[in-house]
Amino acid sequence: MYEPIRSKSVHSTMAGTSHDFPHRTREEELDIQLAGHLAALLAVTDELRAAAPTADLDAAAERLAEQVTRLRGGHAPARASVTTTGREPNAQALHRRAHTLAGRALVVAASRADTAAAILAAERMDAHTAALRPRELASR
16 A cells, blocks of 8 residues: 655654754753843843933942853853943833843743842842833823
């Protein structure tokens, strides 16, 4: 009824090729993901610092940079100087973006059980929520 296969399949399998490309553990992947979210949050924090510098944002930027450096194995994140602004930033939009990034970082930090990063992300979410609240109440 069926003709037997007489030649080798053109489709390859992954069996026996595990050494052909590098593999990362789940922890390593989560570290990379968390470092990315925190680095993005740091970039938005630096933009906010350029728009309206505060001691809270300065301290947050330093703590974020420390966490990114830790997660990247000692490699410090690239940062823009506070004085380089090409346009007038919308502080409300920046706070919303920072809140979203902090939420993403919190989810990843919780999944990898990184208490320090989770606490920092939660604190940043609270700070950006508080920064948005007076503007949202005034617009109602």
